[in-house]
Amino acid sequence: MTVPKVTPIAKPPRAARKETLAEPASVAGELMMGELAQLLGYALKRAQLRVFEDFLQCVAPVQLTPAQFSVLLLLDNNPGRNQTEIAATLGILRPNFVAMLDALESRGLCQRTRSSNDRRSHILMLTDHGRATLMRAKKLVATRHEARLSELLGEDNRVALLAMLAKIAREF
Amino acid sequence: MTVPKVTPIAKPPRAARKETLAEPASVAGELMMGELAQLLGYALKRAQLRVFEDFLQCVAPVQLTPAQFSVLLLLDNNPGRNQTEIAATLGILRPNFVAMLDALESRGLCQRTRSSNDRRSHILMLTDHGRATLMRAKKLVATRHEARLSELLGEDNRVALLAMLAKIAREF
DNA sequence: TATTGTTATACTCTATAACTATA
DNA sequence: TATAGTTATAGAGTATAACAATA
Numbered sequence: 001m002t003v004p005k006v007t008p009i010a011k012p013p014r015a016a017r018k019e020t021l022a023e024p025a026s027v028a029g030e031l032m033m034g035e036l037a038q039l040l041g042y043a044l045k046r047a048q049l050r051v052f053e054d055f056l057q058c059v060a061p062v063q064l065t066p067a068q069f070s071v072l073l074l075l076d077n078n079p080g081r082n083q084t085e086i087a088a089t090l091g092i093l094r095p096n097f098v099a100m101l102d103a104l105e106s107r108g109l110c111q112r113t114r115s116s117n118d119r120r121s122h123i124l125m126l127t128d129h130g131r132a133t134l135m136r137a138k139k140l141v142a143t144r145h146e147a148r149l150s151e152l153l154g155e156d157n158r159v160a161l162l163a164m165l166a167k168i169a170r171e172f
Numbered sequence: 173m174t175v176p177k178v179t180p181i182a183k184p185p186r187a188a189r190k191e192t193l194a195e196p197a198s199v200a201g202e203l204m205m206g207e208l209a210q211l212l213g214y215a216l217k218r219a220q221l222r223v224f225e226d227f228l229q230c231v232a233p234v235q236l237t238p239a240q241f242s243v244l245l246l247l248d249n250n251p252g253r254n255q256t257e258i259a260a261t262l263g264i265l266r267p268n269f270v271a272m273l274d275a276l277e278s279r280g281l282c283q284r285t286r287s288s289n290d291r292r293s294h295i296l297m298l299t300d301h302g303r304a305t306l307m308r309a310k311k312l313v314a315t316r317h318e319a320r321l322s323e324l325l326g327e328d329n330r331v332a333l334l335a336m337l338a339k340i341a342r343e344f
Numbered sequence: 345t346a347t348t349g350t351t352a353t354a355c356t357c358t359a360t361a362a363c364t365a366t367a
Numbered sequence: 368t369a370t371a372g373t374t375a376t377a378g379a380g381t382a383t384a385a386c387a388a389t390a
Contacts (some may be wrong), residue, residue: 031261034249035310040321041223041238043337046263048216050341053220055213066213073374077206084348089203096381098350112349118349118387135272138207148264149212153336153344158212164325164333167206172324239357256371265359270373284372292366292371 043156051149058144062137068104069141072134075110075126082121083112109133205310223321230316233307241265241313247298249283254293255284281305301321 036042055066063070067090074086087097101124104110109130112122126134150158208214227238236244241260244259259269273296276282281302284294298306322330 031246031253031257032249033261036242036245037315037338038318038334039242040318040334040337041220041227042242044216044220044223045238045339047337047344048220048343049263050214050344051216054344056300066217070208070211070214073206073208074203077204077208081203082348085203089205091221093382094349095351095383103259103278105230118348118390122349123231129281141211146210146212149340149344157332160329161333161336162210162212162215164329165211165212165219167324169218170320172219172222172225172321254371266372267360268358285369290367290371292364294372300388 031034053139054148055145059137059140061140062133064133064137067100069134069137071100071104072109072126072130074135075124076131079125080123082115082123084121084122104130195302224321227313227317230307231312233312236305236309239272241309242304243272243276244281244298244302244309247296247305248303251297252295254287254295256293258296276302 038041050064055069059069070090071086073083074089078086083097083101084094087094092100101110101112105112108127110124110126112124115121146158153161223240227241231241242262243258246261247253250258255269255273256266259266264272273282273284277284280299282296282298284296287293287295318330325333
């Protein structure tokens, strides 16, 4: 799969007129970011932290972290799967998934049921409350979070960004 | 600052011909990602993990983590700054920066010197070995890491991606 | 013998309070 | 009194080994 083509328009403004003396490495206030400003990994990390921070804030009314939201979403879209399958899909290690599920289940958002086919595995399902909470969360994410991102970048750019990130995760 | 305009070209391929029966939620192998596939935060996190993983691998010859690399870069571009300034610029909390510097200094990559102006603060500088190591690391990053990212996305897209990520970190 | 869920554990990151030495 | 560096500490997130129940 290819990524939407991008037409650069806004080149970095040519060196602002040097006022008086050639200025040294920095203005004693701002530090020089140097090559860091071109490092994709650095920009990626910074953006990710900011986006998660905003997500948390937007979804605060239903008290869900990004990770918890992703679990509920996956349970809703894949009812009847077991812990290993859900965890693996999200890149969560099975041992670490136990406490996560404990938290969600103790809040009455999802339910573990022993499978009758394979009595080793736990079938996972959202409860009604879990479904309702997820719906509320989805609306909050769409209207408060993603909408503002789309506004910031422009919808076409948001889609292109998503495509590039997915491509990196998949093919890099 | 605005972001380079993007012209989408590759829309998601229209629903592949449904072969026989309408297929259920999943094929019992692949899970349905559902709305997760559209969540920018999720894509951001996944891409960031992959990029850091690759960074680590590419820079393995000089044994630097992304965070350590960013510190050395900043020291090189801003000699004579103190711990508070460097840490704050990178979003590292001062208490957590102490152990990081201990590690770099014990490897002979940088040096703390008490400032003669303000004897509370430590002036930070790269050692010759630190500078040499940074140069090696920069070459590894450029030729092994960033070059492959540029190859994957296309250079124009890579630049557009960087601009959007920076914009999110700055303005979102 | 292999797999599912689990426990225990450890290591990294991140976050806060409080200490010391300077200012 | 405020600030720089530091210590201690606690909490997430992530990683591995090993166990009981089941296949």
